[in-house]
Amino acid sequence: MPKARAAAVVLGFFLLAPAAPQAAAGDKPPKTMVFSVPSDPKTFNEMVAQETTSSAVTQFLFQGLTRYNPATGEVLPLLAERWSVSADGLVWTFDLRQDVKWSDGEPFTAEDVLFTFKDLIYNPKIVTPARDIFTLQGKPIEVRQEGPYRIVFTLPVPFAPFLLALNQAIMPKHALAPSVTDGTFSSAWGTDENPDHIVGTGPYRLKRYVSGERIELVRNPFYWRKDSQGQALPRVDRIMLVVVPSAEGRLLKFLQGETDAYGVTGDDYPVLKEKEKQGRFILYKTGPGFGSNFVVFNQNAKDPAKKRWFQNKKFRQAMAHSLDRPSMIDIIYNRLGALQCSPESPSTPVFYNPAVNCYDYDPQAALSLLKEEGFEDRNKDGILEDAEGTPLEFVLLTNADNPERLKIAQMIREDIARLGIQVHLLALDFNALVSKLMVTQDWDAVLIGLTGAPDPHFGANVWRTTGSLHFWESKENPPPSQQRIDTIFEQASEILDKDARKKLYDEWQEIAAEELPHIYTVLPEVIYAVNSRLMNIKASALEGPFYEIDEIDVAERPA
């Protein structure tokens, strides 16, 4: 059949066609790094961004007054050159750098900082999560300008993590003030905005965004930072972020050399470790991750029997002893993980307390703890009953869209079942799960995670009785230990002395390990594979491999 043959020839041509032809000849191509991101950015407006996919882009565009060093836990100056604080810790004076320009050439001044706080963060018409961070005991911070390069913050109460919180991106007044005036700020700088209008002080500016495809960032010609030799930074001219939704796709593209970095999972590690020998890329192990996976029991359960069990500290301690966490690390993370024993990740440079009780895997200890509290198999049916004869049985919820968490939940169910407790696993969509926890409050136990932060204060909503995420415990009758936690969180946010804060937060971690409102499980080891043509990489578990993005340099891309 001639037609069919023609079609076959056409198809054949496609199959043999070379992929990704090389760039057209001409002048030297710009130094380019290519990274993959799992989904499209949703906005370039850092103020209203809610998801990590948007901040994957905005982190290159905007800067705050300070920045955090993930290795040491120190806060370093960025747009602010230096600062001082009054003796009572309430008045903070910042001197801004005078050599900073926005990416359109306009000078950066205290006006912009004032605008960011007064017109954006504290503007009641704009909904932004930033306002919650800068609202202290229900009161805003007073911001005032002294000359073109000095800004003074007056706090209603002392606030220890203030410097850290000031990594909040500063937005340009000259570019955004009109949208605040006409009420369109929330939709300003959406993904349909002309890239030239998006102005930041960061090392890169947006050049082009093709929906579902890629984001192109180019060097900000007005960038202020220089290296120690006085050379202009950043060293790399261009960053391409390609949207690759599937993890397999990201891995394949990295192995093909199309992208320059890849976040390695335990499953990938053996293969990549073998291929690392070929010298095309280097693996960076940065330590345990910053998220968390923990089990919470509903101490407010509607069923009175369950409420009794879950409020019993010994019951929770027995549950902790029953979890075979070393096996979880072996099976789920391919041995590349760590135990988490405290609310803080072991990677937190300052506030992690390594001395807390970690509850080894010990089913015998679990059973004897349960027996002490009257949980026994009285009718010999293989299921434990409580002192009143109610068989132990509950539903463990988790979210279905996180495969790693689902595996942990399955192992937890089996571990607890071995004691003679029936656990029913129910995996829900994330939003459905959250609405069960927070809105209908109809749940027994849940395996969930929260994102970690370098300062424990940013978890205050979880730990304080009045916190919005304090969802597991009765707000009316909290246990006595909870009062101490409330005091710790209040005091620690108001003491500026680092050692004193550390002592308080150490105590909190000890109480949490004793009372076990959250039973922490395991953390994956954070590993990045980075193309060896990238130089000066400083990788950390919190900030990834690009903490010093300005300093990174690339060798020529092999043809």
Added chain:
Amino acid sequence: MNFSSFLFKRFLAVLPLVFFLPLMTFVLMHYVPGNYFDSLRLNPQISPDTIKRYEELYHLNEPVLMQYGHWLKSILRLDFGYSFSYKQPVLNLLASRFWNTLALTGTSFLLAWFLAVALGLNAGLKRGGLLDKSCRLMAYLGLSIPGFFLCLLLMAAAATWTRLPLGGMESALYEDLSFGHKILDRLSHMVIPVSVLTFSSFAYLFRFMRAQTLTVTEKDFVFYLRTLRVPERSILYKHVARNAVNPMITLFGLELPALFSGAALVEIFTGWPGLGSMMLQAVRAQDLFLVLGNMMILSVLLVAGNLIADILLATLDPRIRLEGKS
């Protein structure tokens, strides 16, 4: 009944569908627990007040009927609403993805139809021949291997033996390419998804076309034409082919909406930035108005596809629109 009133009647009959499908979606989305902003509730740094303000901003705190009213009112102004997650008008988002999906599905649609009709007819006419046997094997495979699996197989094969790109629509450094290379780059990205889509719909269309051809060749009129000594070539390609293709036209109309919805799985697996993959994200994130807008487009296309099929059929076979009279 004349042609235009026939069309008008058909149009009236299908119009409610255009509103019914989004309404169903609206009600279903409403009864799924949670909403878009729930995903913020577990962020320790966002207060419940902030979430409440977001809900007010998008009327999510109002009763379901009020919400539907807001939506309907804006639809009549051709405003498809606002996507929570993208912070953009839904229409912009749909438009940007629409052409990507069309490029993929349109190409495979044309390829599959062309191959299926040509091969189906010839296989039917030369039943039992080599072409028939090999095409039937292909069709058998096409029907039994799920599209996503085929997609993964092809991707694995391509990764091992070819330099074909494994996902997306353009290379990372697309912008640096010359015009000719840009076209090549796009085409090479299309190979895997188009092959998968073509293969699956070819399998089904081929079998249908072949069966039609077989049925028609056994009809009396073919026997009659043969007794009249009409040349065999003319009988087969003029008369048999025409009659066999007729029922395919209904199918054609029904397949049109699949141009926009049918590629979702393949889009997701190959990372093709089309409507389907965006719809999946939107449903998972409960991005209400984006889902509704997508649904609206799909139902319009479903209805339009059916109308086009009706018109085609009525033009080709006048008996259909006369049915009303007898």
